[in-house]
Amino acid sequence: MKVFFRNIHLYLSLVSGLIIAVVCLTGGVLVFEKELEQAWHPERYFVQPTTAALPLARLQQAVTAYKADAKITGVKVYADPARTVEFSLAGAPGGPGSEKGGKPGEARTETRPEGPRSENRGEKGPEGKGGKGEKGGKGGGEGGRGPTVFVNPYTAAVIGELNYRETVFFTMMALHRGMVGGAIGKLIVGVSTVMFLFIIGTGIVLWWPATRKAVKQRLQVKWSGGWKRLNHDLHIVLGFYSALFLFVFAFTGLAWSFEWFNKGIFTLTNSPMERPEPPVSAAPVAAAPEVAAAPGAPQGLTADAALTRARQLAPTAVYYALQLPKEPTASIRVATLRPNATYENATDEVYLDQYSGQVLRTQTYEQRNLGQRVRGLFKPVHTGAIFGWPSKIISLVVCLLGFTFPITGIIMWLNRLKKGRKQKRRVAVA
Template identity: 80%
Template sequence: MKVFFRNIHLYLSLVSGLIIAVVCLTGAVLVFEKDLEQAWHPERYFVQASPTAALPLARLQQAVLAYKADAKITGVKVYADPTRTVEFSLAGGPEGGKKPEAGEAKGLRTEQARGSRPEGGQEARNGADKGEKGPEGKGGKGGKGGEGGRGPVVFVNPYTAAVTGELNYRETFFFTMMALHRGMLGGPVGKLIVGVSTLLFLFIIGTGLVLWWPATRKAVKQRLKVKWNSGWKRLNHDLHIVLGFYAALFLFVFAFTGLAWSFEWFNKGIFAVTNSPMERPEPPVSVVPAATAVATAAPAGALTTDAALTRARQLAPQAISYALQLPKDSTGSIRVATLRPNAVYENATDEVFLDQYSGQVLREQTYEQRNLGQRVRGLFKPVHTGSIFGWPSKIISLVVCVLGFTFPITGVIMWLNRLKKERKKLRRVAVA
């Protein structure tokens, strides 16, 4: 029976090993993406706290428009931390970066509807494939800002209104790593190849555990410890077998959650199993005053961004951050996402829609009020990236991804050694 499982393990690995190695390597790079971005470009994200009050958002908006005259501001994110810059999201299009490809955009739009909704700034880029549309993942009214793909993010010092940096995600190293990780730079076809390889990887892990299982209790110790002082063949064997056992559970979880970005049927299955609706309701609309009903966008009398932020702070005074997505037109509402200090993960936000004229709450929903499907789907990203428990789980994720990169290599070496051994045996038989 083990010969049967060994053959399955071998041939599936030969088919998908290279893809798995690349996915694991790029996954290792992406684990600390946010931390590395902030370490490499601290001026974008951090400023010296000032004893004076922060400037009004209107003043910061003027600085953004002076820096980028043709920009259309679609959202703003303000942190409670006085050392953080204010992040302004700009609309996509010619001035805001390249639009996502059709296949890419489809996956991005559905991401938010499942409960992992980006909030702007760095978290937005990490939240759903970098290029998503508005918070509802639809082309309708409400909190969505701007047309086209996600544009750049401009960072502004809240005390001096100085622009401290701009991030165009598609021009970064991490975007390339993400494109490799999700689809081998091959668009929808590459995404399918990665998805199929991930499915095969689940079977590879399962058959690997069957092959690892020792025949006797005495052999258990041998399968749990690497003999570092042995010959290179034995060391290669132990690196594959022993470390493979320790990494198997984590790799299985990472691969299983990764299917959510490859297959729509997998996401539909999550909502079917949890008996939850997949589509989110349309965002509510604002009540347009009669005098401004003919206006198309940002009519006179609309709530200022400062007023909207003040209202958001009244509703959630203890929040870590406030992400406002501005209305697209005169009937749209202002979507505010707030993150509580004890949030399960960084996208486990509470949500409220405000009338853009009166500031009245049109609809609100805490994280706990999301349906079960949204909450389960929302957990996939922090589990997949290892960020669910902060630095400890990130370090585990990094180590496991590096090991995942090595297993196809050590496995091929084991296979070649076995072939060489079998050829020698056949030659001896032929000579005899």
């Protein structure tokens, strides 16, 4: 029976090994994407607090002066006084910036929670309007939206601009999800991930010791052995310790490869995939002359007024992400993150009338349906961010090990072929 499982393990590995190695390596890089980005460009994200922060209207003027044709779609303000204010700009018409919606269970917003990464990364999922699958740019839907402009809240100085598509992390993500091959590449990665699940399962069967005496040997790397024995132990022993983590990472990764997988989550949880349409604003007959126009909301509520209202509703939030209305009847969406949130995108949201500031609808994270909450957990589990730094370190180590297993496995296979040829020659000589 083990011969049968060994053949499955071998041939699936030969077919998908290169893809698995690339996915694991790029996944390891992306685990600490936020931390690396902030370490490389701290000036974009952190400032020295001085006096009271300037109004958002003043910061918006600075963005407009910096880029005359800029169309501001969102503003993100952190409770931390040492953080910059992030302005999200619209993308080119018909390009990545025109995407709507998001992955099921993930908050929809056009602002980015930590620098270059948006809450839904520009993905188009079932819960968006008419969204079926991801339709981003190259690399399996990692199109993103427009650039982010970082502004010092105390001086209104524009510190810099970031377009996610121009970063090394975009390339890593494109490789990770689709080998930079669009829909075909994304399918190849998805099929390889399914194969990887079978590889892990058959690997556990092959690892399982026949006797109790062999257990110790399968749980320890013999560092003093020859290179063949060391290569064998690095594959077998470390493969056992990382198998559960790799299985979880691969399983959750299917959510970005196959639409049927997402539909299955909502079917099993008996939850609707479609999110309700945002509430509409009731335009007044005549706008009050003292109400200043906010970007994206002519004759409506100012961004400062919307932020003040949001702070009244969630005074302890870590950040306030305002999605500004694009149409006269649209509402202002505000996403907030509580200090004790389960994960980074476990946001609460409130919709405000863009003219009166009246609360039109609220939804806490706990009020999302079960399918949205389950699907929302996939990203922090997949990236290892679910328990902060400890789980991220584990994720990084496991991803690096996952990169080595196709290599050590190929070496084991070649050694076995070489050994088999020697035995045949001995038999022929005898």
